[in-house]
Amino acid sequence: MTQQDLQSRKAGHIALxxxxxxxxxxxxxxALERIQCADVLLxxxxxxxxxxELASPRAERIYVGKEVGRCAWPQGRIDRLIVAKARLGLRVVRLKSGDPSIFGRACEEIAAARASGIEVEIVPGITAASAAAASICHPLTERGETDTFAVTTGTCRPGDANPDRARLAHPGTSMAFYMAVERAAVVRDDLIGAGAPAECPVEIVASVSTPQERHVSTTLGALxxxxAAEGIRNPAILFVRYPKSLARAIRGISAVA
Amino acid sequence: MTQQDLQSRKAGHIALxxxxxxxxxxxxxxALERIQCADVLLxxxxxxxxxxELASPRAERIYVGKEVGRCAWPQGRIDRLIVAKARLGLRVVRLKSGDPSIFGRACEEIAAARASGIEVEIVPGITAASAAAASICHPLTERGETDTFAVTTGTCRPGDANPDRARLAHPGTSMAFYMAVERAAVVRDDLIGAGAPAECPVEIVASVSTPQERHVSTTLGALxxxxAAEGIRNPAILFVRYPKSLARAIRGISAVA
Incomplete structure (x- = not known):
């Protein structure tokens, strides 16, 4: 190990x-490079x-998720651990499914690192919506049809207000709902209640990019x-589209009726 | 080359x-694998x-962008070329900046491939908003502050209506505007006109992840x-946040006044 390596190890580093x-x-x-060079992975x-499997055999691996009959680690415990490991001069990698910037609770860990004067970075990742769109070969935005793409969640922290979904029920919007499988009826009611047609196409993509990947096509009304009928479970993306042409078609039908 | 290789070459393939x-x-x-195996890259x-530089030295490289004094290739010409090359049994890679599913005009190319019975796939990429959030270490969603993240555009195809930005001017929303540098005054007016506070924080990230990368922090009102003052040019992401705490603070001030 060179003097420079030693210096940089002494400083410690956290990568989300x-x-x-x-x-x-x-x-x-x-991401591959950070994983291969990590001393500790959470x-x-x-x-x-x-x-x-990509990490060094010498790297310490710490599972911070739910175990059978036990809860996941509280966020504060994870924050303290990554800081403590980095203070030992180690390269700490906190792996986050998808992209740490999207529903990754990265803010808490960044704040903890900064409060301790430890260098922290985010390495971006492919978020599930992007992988789902690629897998079904249906882009998240479509010229002339959808000019805005929104990601939102079906499940908020207890005590937080639910996302205001009415704002998304506009022609030209495509939406990816994360962690929403069990909240599908509420999502449907909120969107239809705010004016989205029941005919809006929905693609459900479960366990995207894994051997268990599944696609199901439906509509917002039948979501x-x-x-329930297909037995879909999380993790799954609900990809709802409200294309401009659907809005025009429905206006046309209303005008004739 | 094995019989199987020959077979798969004969079929041709398009990867966006x-x-x-x-x-x-x-x-x-x-993406790296597809680039390294490509016979033709656009x-x-x-x-x-x-x-x-990652492509094989033997691969054909076709520049389809704007040249000095000339327009970019029309989409139809690109569609015809990728199909013609794939019909020769070649592996065609159409490289798209960012993620092909986000403002990548992928639909036209997918439709052209399918109409000709050619296998087509999307390989997802890191979109500029995700890279920008990582670079400034500020996530796109924040627990308790922003539960919805939207990507939208400042510039539509001539003849198309502009995105309805009013729907985004809600507390709890973070927004990334693509291709919006020259439309910043309109974006500001639309959002403030729909109720977003002028105090909403904005991070401008230009040429993200390149040696020319620049960050500037401002507010929606001063965007x-x-x-103009900083001489920001495209490509740049305008990352606008309307945190829930800002909405509460402003309601508090109004209640006192």
Missing amino acids: VGAGPGARDLLTLR YDRLVDPEIM AETI | VGAGPGARDLLTLR YDRLVDPEIM AETI
Whole structure:
């Protein structure tokens, strides 16, 4: 080990690394490099075992997800651990499913690192919506049809207000709902209540990029029934589109009626 | 070359490959593999030269972007060319800056491939908003502050209506505007007109992940002036946040006044 290596090890470093949706080859080259150089990796059940195999055999692996009959680690415990490990001069990689910037709770870990004067970075990852769109070969935006793409969640922290979904029920919007399988009836009611047609096409993509990947096509009106009938479970993306042409077609029907 | 290789070459294949925002190490491993195996690559000025160097020296490289004094290739000409090359049994890679699913005009190319019975796939990429959030270490969603993240555009196809930005002016929303530098005054007016506070924080990230990357922090109210004063040019992401705490603070001030 050179003097410079020693110096940089002494400083310690935290990387919040996007592990992508599952498939190993959807990692970025930068994420691969950070994983291979890590002294300590923290991971949870959403990070594919294939990805953990990329780390050095000497690296310490710490599972911070739910175990049978026990809860997941509280965020504060994870924050304290990554800081404590980095203070030992180690390269700490906190693996996050998808992209750490999207529903990755990255803010808490960044704040903890900064409060301790430890260098922290985010390595972006492929978020599930992007992988789902690629897998079904249906882009998230479509010229002339959808000019805005929104990602939102079906499930908020207890005590937080639910996302105001009415704002998304506009022609020209495509929406990816994360963690929403069990909230599908509420999503449907909110969107239809705010004016989205029941005919809006919905693609359900479960376990994207893994061997368990499944696609089901339905409509907003039939969403909850389809999920129940097909036995869809999280992790799954609900990709709802309200194309401009659908809005025009419905206006046309109303005008004739 | 094995019989199987020959067979798969004979069939031809089109991959719409996300080249990410610029930096070579933000490619996915899958994108790298497709680039290295390509017989023909189509690219434009937004694809970094570093990435083109990854292709085989024997691969044909076709520039389909704008040249000095000339227009970019019309989409129909690109569609015809990728189909013609794939029909020769070649592996065609159409490189797209960022993620092909986000403002990548992928639909036209997918439709052209399918109409000719040619296998087509999308390889997802890191979109500029994700790279920008990682670079400034500020996530796109924040627990308790922003539960919805939207990507939209400042510039539509001539003849298309502009995106209805009013729907985004809600507390709890973060927004990334693409191709919006020259439309910043309109974006500001639309959002403020729909109720977003002028105090909403805005991060401008130009040429993300390249050696020319620049960050400027401003507010929604000062956005257009900041862009003019700093000489910001496309490609740049305007990352506008309307946090829930800002909405509460403003309601508090109104209640007291």
